[in-house]
Amino acid sequence: MDMRNAAIKYAENNYQQTISFLDEIISIPSISTQPENSADMQICANRLTKKFHELGFDHIQLFPTQKHPIIYADFLNAGPQKPTLLIYGHYDVQPIDPIDLWTSEPFKSRIDGDYLYSRGSSDMKGQIVACLAAIEAVIKTGRLPVNIKYIIEGEEEIGSPNLKPFLESHKELLKSDVALNPDCGMVGINVPTIVYGLRGLAYFELKVFGPDHDLHSGVFGGVVHNPAQVLIDLIAKMHDNNGKITLPHFYDDVLQLSEKEKLELNRLNLDDSYYKAQTGVINTWGEKGYSAVERIGARPTLEVNGFLSGFTGTGAKTIIPAMAMAKLSTRLVPNQDPEKVHQQLLDFVKANIPNTVRWELSMLSGGHPSISDTSIPEAIALSKALETVWGKKPIYKREGGSVPVVADMQQILGIDSVLTGFGLPDDNIHSPNERLHLPTWRKGIDALIYFFLNLE
């Protein structure tokens, strides 16, 4: 009990340094999708590598990939008889547009009340720093009871194209007993959360080409099939009146919720009024026959992430556009497969698109959905740690977001993940004014300390 208190105390005393380090890595605009930030990606990876050196990790290495490097670091002081924990993180962040909606500099942390505002603060530089702070607290005041291997990739926000090949080609290096993934969040400030289910993702770009240049809508309106209209008609057909997705065989592999899971999920009080407050919509919407929390956690969706065609400036321009483009993505649930969904979308477009246009469909990224075993010792160690800090048992949740690495680690490394994280639903991740709730985050550091020590 002494060792636990000492580590908690250390983290408390070290809080300003922890915040400084968070500010420092947040100030590096590591936007993985933008080519102009590729140098920043390298800078961010180098800074984290340096941190592992400062913490006294044993073997630290930057693995270049076709895009952004993967950081590997291990600390194997516990010895070969002890289990090994593989911790996952990503140092890349989302783009910042629409930039004019930010109330302060996206890459300069600003503290206002209980919140720290900046891109990456919640997703997930704050979570990485929490892990590192907890590790530091434990190793500076005692001894880690497990071996640690840490990998931090730079491509999570672009679908991790190089992570799976890395896992496949470094099975021996990454050999572990279980993984810790702190890229999930909590349901609310006082609701410690363990995520055991994650949705997968399949992200597409669909382009429709009509005339070979923008046309005058008076001179040619009536003989040309407007590519924006064609794409609109096509996307409109992708849902039926019940909010169900109409791609052929889309639901064939969907695992239905068990009655026990339904009860646990609906215990969360994540009802329509909760989501109205979170999002500012006047009414919620979704697939008929499922509650809000079921739709997010256990049902697939298809979203229009972006649509662009023709003249979109101020005023009027009377054209029939030459082309239209949509970004479309599906969130998938066990046991759907992103590649199968790609084929389903191809089949759908082929079957439904008129012969008046040309088109192109590309899959930009994909990741598998997953379900994790909540009865393994590490999941129980995490549950107890959360209970120690928050004074109540955590809830078990299926998450709407995607952390495809969980399925990849199951398939490639044969290990399950325990999933947590100290972000909150209103952190505006992927939006302007992303933020981190500092009191929750500090509790998170403590919980991670207890978790590591519970693995004894």
Added chain:
Amino acid sequence: MDMRNAAIKYAENNYQQTISFLDEIISIPSISTQPENSADMQICANRLTKKFHELGFDHIQLFPTQKHPIIYADFLNAGPQKPTLLIYGHYDVQPIDPIDLWTSEPFKSRIDGDYLYSRGSSDMKGQIVACLAAIEAVIKTGRLPVNIKYIIEGEEEIGSPNLKPFLESHKELLKSDVALNPDCGMVGINVPTIVYGLRGLAYFELKVFGPDHDLHSGVFGGVVHNPAQVLIDLIAKMHDNNGKITLPHFYDDVLQLSEKEKLELNRLNLDDSYYKAQTGVINTWGEKGYSAVERIGARPTLEVNGFLSGFTGTGAKTIIPAMAMAKLSTRLVPNQDPEKVHQQLLDFVKANIPNTVRWELSMLSGGHPSISDTSIPEAIALSKALETVWGKKPIYKREGGSVPVVADMQQILGIDSVLTGFGLPDDNIHSPNERLHLPTWRKGIDALIYFFLNLE
């Protein structure tokens, strides 16, 4: 006959000066819709005013409006017993985006073969310059047999918001017997054309608002009605499977084509293969039950002129957008009314939009369709002039584009318009690389000379 030859000869000898003047006014980027070009609008109006002075016009005046000035100039040498012709023009041009598709500077004329490339060359600075060149040729070599009043507005490409009030408040100044409107084009190089029907326009912007900020599509996908999807569903419903527009009562006021008009229109050989060649589409499309030329000339349309929502850059961003916007416009035929169509669209949106979103509909511009009498002496004078130059009788056509001033002059000034112009369908008006076919344009100048002299 001498006077006619002398005027034709004058225009021929003066051709280089005419081209220079065209280059000069084209070099002024008079884009009416862009606030940053408002000074250019004034510069362009001043340069044309100066030209009227150079030609010796009697009364020349710039009338300021709430946006861009209207030029008025008259030349009443024929005397009060002679009829008065009101010539219409517009000195504003379309925006130039997408700028990267232009192969040379949009506002610097470039001659390549038979074509002069630049924004406004065909629509319609070239047509204004042709009129002025013809007037100059006649008055320098003889005498105009009619009085001329010339108005040139600066807001045609934004729906002429200030022209109608100007007509209404200057009925006496503008009192004339007939109008000449050279803002129409020819069907083909060897097909002299008189337009007797024009479509009207009603242009709208429709915005749909969902969540109060862009949301993570994993965290919230399944409970929020995506505003892009809502707008897509709404627009998809605006046409039925036969390509008919579904706004309530939309077709109630549509004048059906007479059998005689149908025969004349379909004599034009403007069939599907013609439009495929003109536009580069792989197949044409349109309202079932009507031929291509009927659909363009005599049937209304509804087009998506632009659509913007969410993330449209390179790569993937997994958001549910906060809003979606579409520019929508209808081309109207006699006797549809743009204000009525505005109401129909409002009714349609109210009836069809779900209660999950907020929305805004604004009408950006509107103009009435029109039909002109082809049996009046001025129409016959124009027909003969075209026949003299091209050696064949002109064809009579209903035009797909909109020149709402024709209906406005009918309603407010009580005068009909004779409509012509020497642009061609593949001039890329409203598109990158707008161009003017110089041999046709030179013939046009001659035809205008004959037209003026035929009014004797």
